[in-house]
Amino acid sequence: MHRITPHQPHPLFDSAATGRIERAAAATLPAHQLMQRAGLAVAQLAQALAPYARTVWLACGPGNNGGDGLEAAMHLQRNGRQAVVTWLGQPDKAPADARASWLRAQAAGVQWADHAPDQLSSCDLCIDALLGLGVSASSSRAMDPAHAMNAPARTIDPRLRACLSMLRHSLAPVLAVDLPSGLDADTGQYAPGLAPDPGPPPGPARYTLSLLSLKPGLFTAAGRDAVGQLWFDDLGVAPGPEPPSAWLSGPALAAPRAHASHKGSYGDVAVVGGEGLAERGLGMTGAALLAASAALHSGAGRVLVALLDDGQLPLDPQQPELMLRRFEALALERLTVVCGCGGGQSVGQRLPEVITRAARLVLDADALNHIAGHAALQALVLARGQQGRPTVLTPHPLEAARLLGLSTAQVQADRLGAARQLATRFAAVAVLKGSGSVIAAPGQTPAINPTGNALLASAGTGDVLAGMVGARLAAGASPLNAACDAVYAHGRAADAWPAGQALTAGELARRLGR
Ligand SMILES: NC(=O)C1=CN([C@@H]2O[C@H](COP(=O)(O)OP(=O)(O)OC[C@H]3O[C@@H](n4cnc5c(N)ncnc54)[C@H](O)[C@@H]3O)[C@@H](O)[C@H]2O)[C@@H](O)CC1
Numbered sequence: 001m002h003r004i005t006p007h008q009p010h011p012l013f014d015s016a017a018t019g020r021i022e023r024a025a026a027a028t029l030p031a032h033q034l035m036q037r038a039g040l041a042v043a044q045l046a047q048a049l050a051p052y053a054r055t056v057w058l059a060c061g062p063g064n065n066g067g068d069g070l071e072a073a074m075h076l077q078r079n080g081r082q083a084v085v086t087w088l089g090q091p092d093k094a095p096a097d098a099r100a101s102w103l104r105a106q107a108a109g110v111q112w113a114d115h116a117p118d119q120l121s122s123c124d125l126c127i128d129a130l131l132g133l134g135v136s137a138s139s140s141r142a143m144d145p146a147h148a149m150n151a152p153a154r155t156i157d158p159r160l161r162a163c164l165s166m167l168r169h170s171l172a173p174v175l176a177v178d179l180p181s182g183l184d185a186d187t188g189q190y191a192p193g194l195a196p197d198p199g200p201p202p203g204p205a206r207y208t209l210s211l212l213s214l215k216p217g218l219f220t221a222a223g224r225d226a227v228g229q230l231w232f233d234d235l236g237v238a239p240g241p242e243p244p245s246a247w248l249s250g251p252a253l254a255a256p257r258a259h260a261s262h263k264g265s266y267g268d269v270a271v272v273g274g275e276g277l278a279e280r281g282l283g284m285t286g287a288a289l290l291a292a293s294a295a296l297h298s299g300a301g302r303v304l305v306a307l308l309d310d311g312q313l314p315l316d317p318q319q320p321e322l323m324l325r326r327f328e329a330l331a332l333e334r335l336t337v338v339c340g341c342g343g344g345q346s347v348g349q350r351l352p353e354v355i356t357r358a359a360r361l362v363l364d365a366d367a368l369n370h371i372a373g374h375a376a377l378q379a380l381v382l383a384r385g386q387q388g389r390p391t392v393l394t395p396h397p398l399e400a401a402r403l404l405g406l407s408t409a410q411v412q413a414d415r416l417g418a419a420r421q422l423a424t425r426f427a428a429v430a431v432l433k434g435s436g437s438v439i440a441a442p443g444q445t446p447a448i449n450p451t452g453n454a455l456l457a458s459a460g461t462g463d464v465l466a467g468m469v470g471a472r473l474a475a476g477a478s479p480l481n482a483a484c485d486a487v488y489a490h491g492r493a494a495d496a497w498p499a500g501q502a503l504t505a506g507e508l509a510r511r512l513g514r
């Protein structure tokens with residue numbers, strides 16, 4: 001068992017893949033073995049997290065997730081804790097493993113209760129074993145048109161609802177078994193009717209022990225807020241031939257710079273964007289300058305900026321290293337172009353040339369919005385991808401929704417699926433930004449980024465990311481590596497941000513080289 005941190009990459013397995021791993025393992029093991037290992041792991045982590053807990057309340061659902069909780073209750077009771085169990089299952093309807101663990105918990109003398117004990121203190125512990133992987137199975141059935149047509153909306157057992165509410169409002173720490181209950185292991189979204197009430201995320205003392213595999217939903221969408229501190233136990237089972245459904249990104253290997261190198265060794269980035277104030281009264285040159293600053297501080301050899309402001313700004317006195325250029329003066333065929341940051345309406349007329357001529361290309365913000373509205377531009381992006389010319393798209397969920405002709409909610413409902421769809425549709429690397437950014441490339445296993453936090457929810461941080469991707473592409477990284485490394489470093493910079501200091505995009509860009 002170990003704690004999961006962003007320092008290392010990990011393979012992720014969705015609910016279907018986890019099911020296959022489980023069935024393969026179960027076929028070679030004595031009956032009930034996996035649940036016994038799961039329950040023991042839960043009890044061990046519970047005791048390590050709450051060594052002074054006298055009482056442990058275990059909320060156990062009707063399926064095998066509840067079975068893990070019952071098994072853990074037996075160990076905790078035997079180890080001298082008062083294990084108080086609320087079990088929502090029924091002996092005659094429970095899966096065989098869960099029923100066996102119920103019998104073992106009974107024999108150990110756990111206490112049965114309808115709800116959480118009143119006197120739980122912050123030293124005690126709650127264990128959330130209500131729902132695990134079963135939620136994903138029910139969600140995928142609900143999304144299957146064949147079932148969705150006839151399936152009535154699921155009614156939620158009021159006892160389940162009450163237990164969920166107690167856990168979510170608990171002052172005692174909460175350890176979730178396998179997944180925070182209600183969270184879909186594949187999408188990181190809560191199943192209908194099981195989401196917590198809107199409001200700030202749960203308190204700090206929240207833990208999740210993922211069993212057998214790490215699942216994508218733990219790391220994206222609502223997953224990151226829900227899981228708290230994440231632990232993993234593989235239950236002694238290797239994934240075998242099962243390919244990962246996704247990867248959790250890790251840090252890039254440091255690439256030392258040769259002494260015998262010069263600015264030309266690290267490539268030229270050209271930023272095309274930043275509509276001027278004169279155009280429509282909406283000055284957006286700052287966005288392009290932020291992207292350029294990020295490229296500069298990420299190590300690009302030279303950074304050129306073609307502002308869409310009719311030459312109003314000849315020099316950025318804060319960043320004299322940036323070389324301002326008229327768009328017509330850019331030798332696009334030799335450049336890595338970052339296009340769209342603050343591009344407004346003006347970027348539209350530059351896009352056909354940029355898309356067809358740029359050697360390497362990052363498309364962001366208004367470039368993406370224009371492309372979404374113009375089928376001819378979409379065809380040009382696809383064509384360059386099909387010619388094998390490096391292209392990275394960096395949409396946030398709304399931009400992704402426009403590109404795919406979906407709603408933002410549909411994109412968020414399946415972030416991995418949406419990123420994969422974008423990558424296929426445009427033969428490009430797609431970075432779907434947001435909590436747990438997803439990076440997808442055509443025909444490759446997608447990655448989820450583990451770094452970053454809500455400090456990044458401020459104006460201009462997306463422009464900084466686009467510049468970072470551009471710098472890596474210019475230095476020769478593949479589009480997928482450039483995107484994964486930039487997203488990771490962007491989040492890492494936010495994670496290392498000094499407490500109590502506001503994160504601004506300009507400062508974020510300046511800190512990148514440190
Ligand atoms: N699959 C595995 O690899 C292993 C599974 N184990 C445990 O078993 C769990 C999976 O067990 P199950 O497949 O029995 O599933 P769960 O126990 O997660 O859920 C099944 C129950 O939840 C109900 N349910 C599902 N979706 C619901 C929704 N949207 N609203 C309300 N109720 C809903 C179902 O009706 C069913 O009663 C794992 O998460 C893990 O904790 C472990 O014992 C070890 C091995």
Ligand SMILES: [K+]
Pocket residue numbers: 065128129130131132176177178179180181
């Ligand atoms: K759970």
